[in-house]
Amino acid sequence: MLVLQSIILGIPQGALYGLMGFGIALIFRSVGTMNFAHGNAGMVCVFVAFSVFTATGSIILSILCGIIVGFLLGVIIDKALMGPIKHLSHAGMLMITLGLLMIFEGAAQLIWGTDYQQFPELLRGEPLIMRLGENKLIMPLNDLLITAVAVAVSIIIALYLKYAKLGIATRARAQDPIGAKVVGIDTNMVDSLVWGIGISISVLVGILIAPKTYIHPGMMGNMQIYGFTAGVLGGFESLFGAIAGGLILGILEKLVGAYISPDYQLSIVLIIIIIMLAVKPSGLFGKKSSGRV
């Protein structure tokens, strides 16, 4: 029964990890930058949402503001910093995103301080309780919502990439930047758009976990590591690999927590990705062909 309960609790957690990995993979696949500042960029925008919430008291407005600011932040990062340095080596881009990570952390500390701030849950109420014979399975309502949002967002983005004109342009740019330019796609615009969408996803994840972790400058640190892990597990080659990887990760984490000790959750998960990277760097669902979004 513990297994089932762990799985049920692991799914919402995993959906968030997956969404995080999804955003990172989206940027990586299309623009070619592994964004190590992904979590912290989201964190800053969650703080913005929090400020809006304290000022107006409206949750919907604050979430909207957070996501819009996240989109703008992504566009600014691309236009001002990452766009002009596409020629740089991987190591160079890596260091720049690490620098961004530090700057975001410092900026949040400077503006909002290091205190833990509370953010309300989106859905409150009695958790869903299922009875299986003598055992009870518990699913908190908010977790249900998180799972639903994560699934919805990934489906929307999948549809967007599949059918929307800009989505097709994004895929074209990922497959072949020069070819995309030849057929008249403004790749710079597409890059900015991808950055914007990626960071907004990170903001969304931040807002969804905020009730649990509280809002503080380090709130997304582990989340980002889980996001990378999800990406590695599922393979950065395919976006849905990241979602699936995230789900596996979430369930695995809860199982480790239930059967070994919660203290070892993170380290065991991390050791798994190191092994995964060593054995199959393309991930569980990775394909040989590259260039798909």
Next chain:
Amino acid sequence: MKKFVYLAVIGLVLGLLFISESFMLMIFSSIIIFGIAALGLNILNGYTGQVSIGHGAFVAVGAYVTSVMSMNFHTPFILNILVVIVCAGLLGFLIGLPALRLKGFYLAIATMAFGVAIQQLFAAIHIFGGHGGLYGIPRLIKSEFGMYLFNLGFFILMYFIADVITSSPVGLKYRMVRDSETASKAYGIKLSSVKLNAFVVSAIYGGIAGALYAHTITYISPADFGLGLSINLLSMIIIGGMATLEGGLIGSVIITGLPFLFSRTKVPMSIIIGALIIIFVLFFPRGLSYGLKMAFLKYLQMPLVWFRKLRARRAKRDGDWVEVNGKKIFYTSRGEGKPIVMLHGNLGCGLWYSRVMDLPGYRTIALDMVNFGRSDRIKDSEMSSYALYLRGFIEKLGFKDVFLVAHSLGGAVAMEMAFDAPELVSRLLLIDPCPIDGLHTPEEHYPFLELYKSNPRMLKKSLLAIAPHIGDMKFLNSLTDNAYLMNRDSFIAHPRGLDKVNLTERAKSFKKPVLVVAGAEDILINREMAEATADALGGSVLILENIGHSLMVEDPDLFKEVLLNFDE
């Protein structure tokens, strides 16, 4: 060896200056300790090109192992450090294994995961004190000054070892792997063993730094060794300078020292460090160490340049001036008889012929060409302009049938002039001349040529390289002095001009006797170039053993012999 003595002396003086302020000494100690860790990371990241953002883990291992051993078993430090080396090395080996298959971003993710995993493990295991960490780790030496000296000694030792490693064949392999994996494979280098080697060495550096940290600060907690420390170490080598030994220490001074500078303000350190990382990656990718070195080479010796110029102007030289096209040309004349006009090379002047001017039966004339020595400056540094002034000079002195001797760059000028006005020239003796189709200077040499402008030591060395058998250092010194009288722009313009020289076509109509002499040890003009020049001019070649680029300063007697033989 010198730099280790400097390091020790500077460290000692700093320590003595602040001997009563234990807080300052502690800051110095932590700078040195993180300097060791950064040095290790530089071996991995700078020299071998393997990104690591999990280096804090090795520091953590060093710190925890030595703490637990000395607190629980009271083992001596020497034993602890050996265990630390083994543990850190093993761990480096372990993370090195998956890293063999990974590159770029994936390697970064793996090392980051590794760093966080180790940190979390230490926080989870009871014997390591959990999240709270360990308190009251025994100090090795009671006084802060003693501890500082101990750390300093360790730093110098580790610096020395790093110096040995990076300058050994292993260090060369590191750099080959960094620059091109395919090429190093082609040279028979086993990529996996080189990378593992770098991982292990760099991990050991981290471990030792951690051990020193634990005994100096006496309190450790997992939070000290997280992603933050790894990024700080990385930023140290970015700011200090990748693939330099001193880069880690310079970066450590900045990154470890800054928080104390900003302690009064509310600005969080991470903003400053983050901004520094981005600024350095974008605008100063070679880091502070390169900047400091260049400043040293470029500006510190400027007074010496002025001094040398002054000395060259003041020195006594017998001679006369002739005005050609409004520009005064300085020349020295000796003896009476058949006229010989001698042309010096780049960075030269008439003085280069001072040892060979006594030729019985000849009137030897050595001039400073325009833009050189005591003659006037002209606007450009083209060989054809020099040739025009040379022609004017010869006409002004009223010579016909001049015996032209020319060295190096002068060779190009002499050829140009001789083709313009063959009637003025009776024969041509070219000493290691610029090849008939130009002398190409690789683009990457130009920054060094730029440095010659302001660095007399380098210029002197390069003159020694083109006149290896000069023997008389005083003479070399005065040649260096006079080189600085050359037009400053010409330092760069001359090699560019020589690159453009192409006289092959015009040489065909030249029918006067020509002899091309080249030293076998010449590093600029090789045998093929000399032969090609002689072929084009229809002349003969003479290759001289044990002579470099400059026959007339290296072996004056041989020069005279060659010249007289040629004239017979």
